Amino acid sequence: MTTKPLIDKDDYQTKYGFHDPEKYLFKADKGLTRDVVIDISKRKSEPQWMLDFRLKAYDIYLSKPMPTWGNTQLLNAINFDDIYYYLKPSKNTADNWDQVPTDIKNTFTKLGIPQAEQKFLAGVTAQYDSEAVYHQINKELEKQGVIFLDMDAGLREFPDLVREYFGTVIPAMDNKFAALNSAVWSGGSFVYVPKNAKVALPLQAYFRINAEKAGQFERTLIIADEGSSVHYIEGCTAPTWSADALHSAVVELIAKKSAHIRYTTIQNWANNVYNLVTKRAVAHEDAFVEWVDGNLGSKITMKFPGVVLAGRGARAEILSCAFAGKGQHQDTGAKLVFAAPNTSGTIVSKSISKDGGRASYRGLVKVYPNATDVKVNVRCDALLLDEKSRSDTYPTMEINSERVNIGHEASVYKIGEEQLFYLQSRGLSESEATTMIVNGFFEAFTKELPLEYAVELNRLIQLEMEGAVG
Amino acid sequence: MASLLEIQDLHVDVDGKPILKGVNLRVEKGEIHALMGPNGSGKSTLSNVLMGHPKYTVTKGRILYNGEDITAEKTHLRARRGIFLAFQYPMAIPGVTVANFLRTSLKAVRGDEGAVKTFRKTLREKMALLEMPETFATRYVNDGFSGGEKKRLETLQMALLEPTLAVLDETDSGLDIDALRIVSTGINKIAGPNTGILVITHYQRILSYVKPHFVHVLMSGQIVHSGGAEMAQELEKKGYDWLKEEEKAVAA
Numbered sequence: 008m009t010t011k012p013l014i015d016k017d018d019y020q021t022k023y024g025f026h027d028p029e030k031y032l033f034k035a036d037k038g039l040t041r042d043v044v045i046d047i048s049k050r051k052s053e054p055q056w057m058l059d060f061r062l063k064a065y066d067i068y069l070s071k072p073m074p075t076w077g078n079t080q081l082l083n084a085i086n087f088d089d090i091y092y093y094l095k096p097s098k099n100t101a102d103n104w105d106q107v108p109t110d111i112k113n114t115f116t117k118l119g120i121p122q123a124e125q126k127f128l129a130g131v132t133a134q135y136d137s138e139a140v141y142h143q144i145n146k147e148l149e150k151q152g153v154i155f156l157d158m159d160a161g162l163r164e165f166p167d168l169v170r171e172y173f174g175t176v177i178p179a180m181d182n183k184f185a186a187l188n189s190a191v192w193s194g195g196s197f198v199y200v201p202k203n204a205k206v207a208l209p210l211q212a213y214f215r216i217n218a219e220k221a222g223q224f225e226r227t228l229i230i231a232d233e234g235s236s237v238h239y240i241e242g243c244t245a246p247t248w249s250a251d252a253l254h255s256a257v258v259e260l261i262a263k264k265s266a267h268i269r270y271t272t273i274q275n276w277a278n279n280v281y282n283l284v285t286k287r288a289v290a291h292e293d294a295f296v297e298w299v300d301g302n303l304g305s306k307i308t309m310k311f312p313g314v315v316l317a318g319r320g321a322r323a324e325i326l327s328c329a330f331a332g333k334g335q336h337q338d339t340g341a342k343l344v345f346a347a348p349n350t351s352g353t354i355v356s357k358s359i360s361k362d363g364g365r366a367s368y369r370g371l372v373k374v375y376p377n378a379t380d381v382k383v384n385v386r387c388d389a390l391l392l393d394e395k396s397r398s399d400t401y402p403t404m405e406i407n408s409e410r411v412n413i414g415h416e417a418s419v420y421k422i423g424e425e426q427l428f429y430l431q432s433r434g435l436s437e438s439e440a441t442t443m444i445v446n447g448f449f450e451a452f453t454k455e456l457p458l459e460y461a462v463e464l465n466r467l468i469q470l471e472m473e474g475a476v477g
Numbered sequence: 478m479a480s481l482l483e484i485q486d487l488h489v490d491v492d493g494k495p496i497l498k499g500v501n502l503r504v505e506k507g508e509i510h511a512l513m514g515p516n517g518s519g520k521s522t523l524s525n526v527l528m529g530h531p532k533y534t535v536t537k538g539r540i541l542y543n544g545e546d547i548t549a550e551k552t553h554l555r556a557r558r559g560i561f562l563a564f565q566y567p568m569a570i571p572g573v574t575v576a577n578f579l580r581t582s583l584k585a586v587r588g589d590e591g592a593v594k595t596f597r598k599t600l601r602e603k604m605a606l607l608e609m610p611e612t613f614a615t616r617y618v619n620d621g622f623s624g625g626e627k628k629r630l631e632t633l634q635m636a637l638l639e640p641t642l643a644v645l646d647e648t649d650s651g652l653d654i655d656a657l658r659i660v661s662t663g664i665n666k667i668a669g670p671n672t673g674i675l676v677i678t679h680y681q682r683i684l685s686y687v688k689p690h691f692v693h694v695l696m697s698g699q700i701v702h703s704g705g706a707e708m709a710q711e712l713e714k715k716g717y718d719w720l721k722e723e724e725k726a727v728a729a
Binding site for chain 2 (some may be wrong): 061097401423424426428429431432433434436437439440443447448449450455
């Protein structure tokens with residue numbers, strides 16, 4: 008047996024930053040026009056209502072200004088004309104890895120997706136740029152009536168169900184990037200869990216950007232019917248290109264009465280990716296929604312998973328962690344909107360900044376007048392690893408109701424000399440000691456992940472700690 | 478043959494202020510030494526500088542370990558040589574479990590998989606010896622620990638890492654009689670023909686459980702007196718003042 012070093016010497020470039028030669032079945036012209044939107048819809052043979060939806064969203068996208076808050080300097084640097092909005096990698100979505108084009112299959116094998124599928128997943132969708140190239144679901148689940156498809160297939164096979172819910176949680180009007188996604192969306196997941204069905208093993212989607220200057224606009228819709236439960240996991244990586252890529256997803260969750268949805272994200276984008284994502288859930292009576300959101304990599308991430316507590320007794324937990332390394336801005340946080348009585352919610356945010364990186368917590372807690380007896384707890388911890396790095400918090404509270412119990416704690420830590428000395432006196436080098444403290448800091452997050460993902464996340468953090476990423 | 482530990486004319490500054498002013502001390506394998514002295518005499522400085530704390534600057538003198546000069550060596554490399562410091566104020570590492578911390582440390586110090594393979598079994602044995610419940614291993618390192626629990630964890634680490642030189646900095650302070658007995662059991666367990674032990678303490682209380690071969694008195698940054706085990710009782714009875722007088726008399 009060989010002795011493994013405490014810290015692997017891998018780097019992002021070798022593990023994730025590689026790319027395949029570009030052999031696309033179809034690549035739209037660069038830039039976004041009305042014709043590109045129409046073309047995407049036509050190529051997908053969509054119903055008229057979806058084309059109308061896209062075109063309306065396109066108009067909204069054009070009419071909405073860029074956000075005037077957040078890191079406007081980075082946002083305004085996006086060159087929307089220098090991005091490919093639709094890249095179709097293969098003819099069909101395969102249900103057998105052997106039918107996936109070799110390059111693409113090798114990429115996913117290198118990322119460990121088929122292996123994970125065999126070991127501990129109930130279903131997998133693998134998306135490569137704009138389309139799913141592979142999709143499979145456990146037959147038992149299918150028998151129970153669980154639907155797990157890529158979004159395009161969902162629209163083809165269950166148009167009425169999709170039409171009923173699509174864009175109801177996050178309308179195109181929501182923000183400029185939600186409008187952009189609504190206009191050019193492609194891929195993503197469609198999940199429907201029937202009444203009282205319990206999906207024991209997680210469903211996973213993996214999103215891979217391959218092409219240079221690619222835009223990835225997946226669209227995910229998860230509906231958990233009354234009394235059902237589901238855990239959905241997404242992972243994301245991209246090659247290290249010198250030109251910027253844009254990832255702008257929309258994720259809508261609907262948890263009906265007494266349903267439970269847990270949505271886990273571990274994204275690990277290359278440092279040239281703009282990651283501007285809108286995620287929101289509606290929790291009906293006695294429903295429980297959890298966002299477990301891990302953000303590594305990217306140039307800038309703006310993502311604030313939200314839950315609207317719309318039914319009496321609904322609960323929400325949002326757990327967010329972010330690692331901001333050199334040249335990165337992780338602008339993340341959470342939103343809780345209380346619109347019904349006896350609802351409760353928790354936000355825990357953990358961020359680490361290193362090598363001049365910046366981590367911002369941006370949160371909203373809003374309580375409507377009819378929402379009485381609300382309990383909410385917000386906690387954000389930031390860890391600064393050096394003097395160059397930055398952390399800030401922008402908490403907003405709008406409380407318009409009586410009988411609201413609010414707790415809010417925020418703290419900023421630095422790794423102390425005494426802490427390091429203590430660990431070094433037990434044989435750990437300085438970097439091993441720092442990594443241990445960092446892993447401990449994120450523990451509240453990693454302990455919520457399935458074991459395999461927790462191990463993976465700790466490894467990714469090690470990579471970040473070595474500064475070898477991207 | 479070289480001594481296990483040899484401190485030669487050690488001068489140490491903290492923030493530019495001289496604290497140790499020429500300490501000489503030799504610890505051989507198989508020996509238990511007690512270093513006593515009043516508050517502010519430099520006891521903790523000596524323990525920290527033996528472990529290589531970056532805040533302490535050696536301005537003169539050397540520390541030899543098995544004949545090798547380790548005065549400028551990094552802390553983790555000293556630990557890997559087998560030097561162990563039981564802290565007076567151990568630090569909390571939130572989110573890191575005792576088991577994970579101990580496993581990582583054992584792997585770092587031993588550098589082989591063998592010790593790690595039998596880790597669970599060894600840990601259970603050592604915890605039983607120190608009368609610690611198994612749930613202790615799943616708690617976060619020193620996070621919310623009582624003073625006694627912190628000292629027990631220090632003792633557990635020592636028992637697991639089996640150092641060749643153990644320096645115990647005020648390990649007895651703040652312990653009730655049961656905890657003191659348990660901690661002493663741990664110290665006596667690692668004592669043996671291949672180990673040197675340096676017990677740094679303000680009181681002689683622990684020395685009725687851990688019998689030293691030699692007792693040294695540190696005052697104003699120098700060892701002013703060395704003797705046998707009986708000296709501890711004498712210090713307990715008479716305090717440190719008479720040594721101060723003696724020191725003055727010698728200086729004059």
